Amino acid sequence: MKHLPHKTIARLSQYRRALLLCHAKGKTHIFSHEIAKILHITAVQVRRDIMLIGYTGTLRKGYNIKDLIDLIGRIIDSEEGINVSVIGVGNLGRAIVNYFSGRRTKLSIVACFDVDSNKIGKKTSGIEIFHIDDLQRIIEEKNIKIGIMTVPSEQAIDIAELLVKAGIKGILNYTPKPVNVPKDVFLEEYDMITSLEKVAFFVKTHD
Amino acid sequence: MKHLPHKTIARLSQYRRALLLCHAKGKTHIFSHEIAKILHITAVQVRRDIMLIGYTGTLRKGYNIKDLIDLIGRIIDSEEGINVSVIGVGNLGRAIVNYFSGRRTKLSIVACFDVDSNKIGKKTSGIEIFHIDDLQRIIEEKNIKIGIMTVPSEQAIDIAELLVKAGIKGILNYTPKPVNVPKDVFLEEYDMITSLEKVAFFVKTHD
DNA sequence: AAGATTTTGTTAATTATTTAACAGTGTTAA
DNA sequence: TTAACACTGTTAAATAATTAACAAAATCTT
Numbered sequence: 001m002k003h004l005p006h007k008t009i010a011r012l013s014q015y016r017r018a019l020l021l022c023h024a025k026g027k028t029h030i031f032s033h034e035i036a037k038i039l040h041i042t043a044v045q046v047r048r049d050i051m052l053i054g055y056t057g058t059l060r061k062g063y064n065i066k067d068l069i070d071l072i073g074r075i076i077d078s079e080e081g082i083n084v085s086v087i088g089v090g091n092l093g094r095a096i097v098n099y100f101s102g103r104r105t106k107l108s109i110v111a112c113f114d115v116d117s118n119k120i121g122k123k124t125s126g127i128e129i130f131h132i133d134d135l136q137r138i139i140e141e142k143n144i145k146i147g148i149m150t151v152p153s154e155q156a157i158d159i160a161e162l163l164v165k166a167g168i169k170g171i172l173n174y175t176p177k178p179v180n181v182p183k184d185v186f187l188e189e190y191d192m193i194t195s196l197e198k199v200a201f202f203v204k205t206h207d
Numbered sequence: 208m209k210h211l212p213h214k215t216i217a218r219l220s221q222y223r224r225a226l227l228l229c230h231a232k233g234k235t236h237i238f239s240h241e242i243a244k245i246l247h248i249t250a251v252q253v254r255r256d257i258m259l260i261g262y263t264g265t266l267r268k269g270y271n272i273k274d275l276i277d278l279i280g281r282i283i284d285s286e287e288g289i290n291v292s293v294i295g296v297g298n299l300g301r302a303i304v305n306y307f308s309g310r311r312t313k314l315s316i317v318a319c320f321d322v323d324s325n326k327i328g329k330k331t332s333g334i335e336i337f338h339i340d341d342l343q344r345i346i347e348e349k350n351i352k353i354g355i356m357t358v359p360s361e362q363a364i365d366i367a368e369l370l371v372k373a374g375i376k377g378i379l380n381y382t383p384k385p386v387n388v389p390k391d392v393f394l395e396e397y398d399m400i401t402s403l404e405k406v407a408f409f410v411k412t413h414d
Numbered sequence: 415a416a417g418a419t420t421t422t423g424t425t426a427a428t429t430a431t432t433t434a435a436c437a438g439t440g441t442t443a444a
Numbered sequence: 445t446t447a448a449c450a451c452t453g454t455t456a457a458a459t460a461a462t463t464a465a466c467a468a469a470a471t472c473t474t
Contacts, residue, residue: 005430006405006430010402010405013398040386045431047453048433058440058452059439059450060439060451062452076411091302092302100400107403169414170406172403172406193306195397199395200284202216202377202393204283204289213460215461239422249463267419267421269421270422416473418473420472428461428462430460432457432459433458434456434458436453438453439450440450441448442448443446444447
């Protein structure tokens with residue numbers, strides 16, 4: 001197992017969630033075409049991804065759900081878990097924190113940051129909100145590895161720089177402003193405006 | 208100009224936003240490498256995308272910003288504009304509505320939907336909230352073409368079906384639950400959990 | 415005015431990703 | 445027990461997207 005394609009990683013995460021649901025229902029085995037159906041992709045793709053991670057199912061019974069869940073976990077999770085922080089406690093920041101709170105996973109959101117003095121010291125979905133001035137200190141103290149940026153776009157560049165300086169290893173940028181990070185920091189950017197414009201384009205052309 | 212790649216469409220949207228900023232600053236021309244720098248991509252890619260839409264800059268002066276903005280508009284916008292609705296007025300739904308409110312664009316969010324009776328009839332960022340039971344009627348009345356799903360994932364399937372039945376042409380699904388739509392409806396799905404797990408994976412492996 | 419420089423436009427090469435094809439093999443059924 | 449079936453695993457082909465390479469031309473420099 002040398003180099004897993006980015007897309008495969010993303011799908012593994014989705015396979016696992018689907019599998020966890022099946023597992024909860026008491027199902028023990030699953031076929032590639034069943035997984036495919038749930039995620040609306042092709043069975044070949046599922047088999048290929050599973051091949052890439054070196055798992056092998058049993059003929060006629062399909063894949064053992066529990067085993068596959070565990071294997072995906074060993075691949076995409078860190079054994080010790082990874083601490084995450086959210087920078088910018090607006091609607092989007094709150095949505096994300098709320099989303100993740102209460103999940104029993106290897107990823108935990110352990111701190112939020114904002115500049116609004118009304119928010120500092122309070123909690124959102126159980127997670128404490130700190131002032132951005134304390135970002136460096138808290139990130140070190142709490143051993144935070146990932147930062148999710150949900151700040152206004154004008155602040156994106158500065159915050160990204162701050163995160164890098166604080167030693168963060170991965171950034172998820174939900175700001176529509178592209179940021180620049182050294183290549184040892186993994187950066188994932190998602191731009192809602194662009195996504196909507198893309199949908200609009202296809203709606204327009206498919207008319 | 209036959210078939211623009213999906214990725215190119217997404218980048219055109221980003222080029223335009225960057226160009227609008229430059230335009231606002233009074234800049235009239237821009238080089239491919241300048242655009243590239245802003246978006247952290249390569250100049251070749253910028254030139255190639257611009258070639259694909261059939262625009263041609265002037266040597267040594269680069270691209271005329273105003274012209275390029277207009278051309279991108281003619282490609283990705285609908286002349287009459289497109290009406291959009293948000294289904295699910297939680298934190299994420301509010302974040303999106305708030306994001307788009309006040310943009311002078313061809314895309315307007317014109318209605319929100321929820322089931323919480325405390326929210327019905329109120330407004331969020333100036334947009335009225337209707338009950339989901341009125342979805343079909345409002346979508347027809349207001350000529351809404353796109354639905355942004357920000358409901359809890361258990362409801363995703365039903366809501367998607369409802370939207371399709373109401374005649375929606377494009378769906379942006381922010382639920383972690385994949386949904387199924389007929390192929391004349393354009394579907395874009397984005398899953399925050401998967402994105403975060405992807406970042407975590409690369410943080411883990413790049414360590 | 416000649417030559418160097420800068421930048422575009424475009425074709426070709428490369429890389430990444432998906433899809434197709436099919437051999438191999440338990441399992442069921444006759 | 446033999447044939448049909450329903451799966452997986454894997455290699456090969458096709459498609460999509462990015463990157464490289466370079467000719468052409470406007471501008472600058474000397």
